Amino acid sequence: MEIKHLVHMANQIADFFKSYPEAEAIEGVATHIRQFWDPRMRAQLAKHFEAGGDGLNAISLAAAKRLLQKASTP
């Protein structure tokens, strides 16, 4: 999938949650992506994050990090 499309989607989700306190917003975005994105989409986002996360806004960047951390937690 085109990464710019996934970045746009993640940023859109972050735009919704940005009115919430930061920690809640980050968790909200991460939870949403975990619940509704197919694993291959999440894997691509994670790969993009590890490559620097170009284009991701601050909240979606933090959410991608959160997803990666949770994925690596046994």
Next chain:
Amino acid sequence: MAAPFDMDFGTPAVPGADTVTLEVDGIKVTVPAGTSVMRASSLAGVRVPKLCATDTLEPFGSCRLCLVEIEGRKGTPASCTTPVEPGMKVATQTDRLARLRRGVMELYISDHPLDCLTCAANGDCELQDMAGAVGLREVRYGFEGENHLKASIDESNPYFTFDPSKCIVCSRCVRACEEQQGTFALTIDGRGFASHVSAGMNEDFLASECVSCGACVKACPTATLMEKSVIQMGQPERQVLTTCAYCGVGCAFVAELQGDKVVRMTPHKDGKANHGHSCVKGRFAWGYATHKDRITSPMIRASIQDPWREVSWDEAIAHTASEFRRIQSKYGKSAIGGITSSRCTNEETFLVQKMIRAAFGNNNVDTCARVCHSPTGYGLKTTFGTSAGTQNFDSVQNADVILVIGANPTDAHPVFASQMKRRLREGARLIVIDPRRIDLVRMPHVEAQHHLQLLPGTNVAIINAISHVIAAEGLTDQAFINERCDAAEFARWREFILRPENAPEAVAATTGVPAEEIRAAARLYATGGNAAIYYGLGVTEHSQGTTMVMGMANLAMATGNLGRPGVGVNPLRGQNNVQGACDMGSFPHEFSGYRHVSDGATRALFEAAWGVPLDAEPGLRIPNMFDAALEGSYMGIYVQGEDIVQSDPNTHHVTAALSAMECVVVQDLFLNETASYAHVFLPGASFLEKDGTFTNAERRISRVRRATRPLAGMADWEVTMALSTALGYPMHYAHPSEIMDEIARLTPTFTGVSYDLLDREGSVQWPCNDAAPEGTPVMHIGGFARGKGRFMITEYVPTHERTGPRFPLILTTGRILTQYNVGAQSRRTQNNVWHAEDVLEIHPFDAENRGIRDGDKVSVMSRTGETVLSAQVSERMQPGVVYTTFHHPESAANVITTEYSDWATNCPEYKVTAVEVRPSNAWSQWQAEAEEFRKKSHTIAPAAE
């Protein structure tokens, strides 16, 4: 013919607990106070002769045939307009009454053709019946005097004729048009002997305002208004009670047949969604079911460049299973998936998602709700706890303020719109929020108090501003909030909504709506009594569709407009079974009953029932499927009853994705646009050809009953069973009722649902379980499904789709009364008389600036594509906004829509596309190429000798 489903009691039922006991011809009967003597007689089993009365209309008292004698009273009152009284003694048959009735009938018949044997209504004519009932044996006046027998017949309407020579001027048609439909297209023109039924200003029916709902035809007691199908075929000889397969209103219909042929469809009086009313689509536009375009043999081909080859069901199923397994072995288990149909039954969608989860082994299942009301499911579940509307349709009769947002009920949900208009005529007040001046804004006897004609894409700004006014002016229902809602979430929302950026004055420029108009609408909603929100795709099909749904939920909670009749948040869902498709677990992240696939307990329940391990990860949504296909990780799809090429946004992207796949399987009635890209075609069965259930927009589960044989030999549920079995996951259901039993076992909101219950009750609204054994008309009474109602912060975020010098106009799309969705059904009927092509509505100012006149061909260009269609210059539009429908594949509205979508659900932003419009004199390149490809791709190879 005798109509066992629709006995006529003469006048409508009267609600109320108080009863009155009287005697009719010596028979004691107890009825609700206010009931007419005629209805009481019917309930006592005594039929009083009548002509102008019918129990779907208010009594009129004009025909003078239903006269009765009442002990202690002078004269012979009309039983239809005389209310019962305690102890009343009524005689319906006396010598005097017989003489009077015979005299009345004699006058009627003296000006009526005596062609009963060749009349289309022979056997179904109340005038004929009454002549027999009163014992008419002669007409002393002769037939030579002045009469109407040579009046010419109006055959302009494609579905019914109007023969004034047979009219008895009983006014039933006029009253049906007023009371049931609310169009006021008919009147009695002239006086005395010259009085006659007139459509519009003495126009023919087709030229008048008539919307062809068929109410007048059903009400007519003679052959004056008669279905052309009955004239052609004769009277039906059997009936099957079923449910309409058009919009989300889900009208109950009686299919009337001769053998295996439908003669007519008549709305069922006891249908709880439609109460005997219908629209032009359900009533008349059913001819598609036997249209010559129906494909009745399975077909396969190696490449989409090849002609189709007809094969046996066995070969088609085996080939499909083999291809899907080949793709999975090559690309992985997740490389295939499917789309369930919102036009198929609950049982069929349940089976398709079951096959995908259990036989495909993944969760790559989605449904067309993705592109319409998926934000409704997400938004209402988040705020209230249930992914569905809160009310039944009848609730509107208790509404004092009706707020219609982004919906056009008179076109898209016409039967419910008639109910809404009735309430508005009774005095309820109306607020319309819509970029277009839809008909409801001002029509006969209906006028909106406020029309907030906002710019497309600014819904959230408007709803926030309305809530801002209500919060700032102290108009919230604090007692309701304190008792029913999460206090912390409310406090947070209140702080947000009171921010200056949400004030009407702050959003006026963005939305294009004057601040005072927003304030006035907000005050009316908050203080006008029971306030009900009805909304459609003008809410959901935006990049902030889900936010808007939450915004409306916030508004309803803040004002306490939930949990009782007359209020609520009500999605007007598009397709006949889109609610059901969602309920049945058609989304990639959840099982039936909206339970997430990652929930271990739910998954264990399904794994135990289905005997296979199930994937805990969400699958791909439809737009994600397209992206994955282009990336090479998704290579096979099973599409049941859905034309994604025509209905989904950015057609180039959709067709590129399908072209990249190795096996596209389409199951449909017709070779649709998606079938052009398919390798396997499995013939579908129309709603007339199978058993099952549909669930309408008010959560009402209604039976669909098989009226005719499946033309292709198998109903859709049988095809899915065969495919699943061929994939190595056998399914064995003898009847759809067994599928419903499985749904009930696995779905908490359906545990009480069974075919026995549906046959007994007619229909039932979920939740239907131990807590609500007869269903739930109104939800969230006393508490929300999630416990406390959750206010959500709904910040307005403008869409990324922007107008500019190259694309200065905003295109928004929608529907029209006479066509339905992609038009696969309605285009194959005579409804094309009204809408033969999609047109572009454009404001005179924008048209003049571009040198465009009404009817000109115009090119509509966006960042994604170009199409050409005819212009309709219309002041319904506001300057800067243009509008079209997507019913015809040739005009291809979705070639120009974009892939911008709702943040939460990926529901496409059909309602906002930046475009430019210019005069044109030729099809666009895409249209020319698509037409050629369509012809080639729909070619069927001649059968081998």
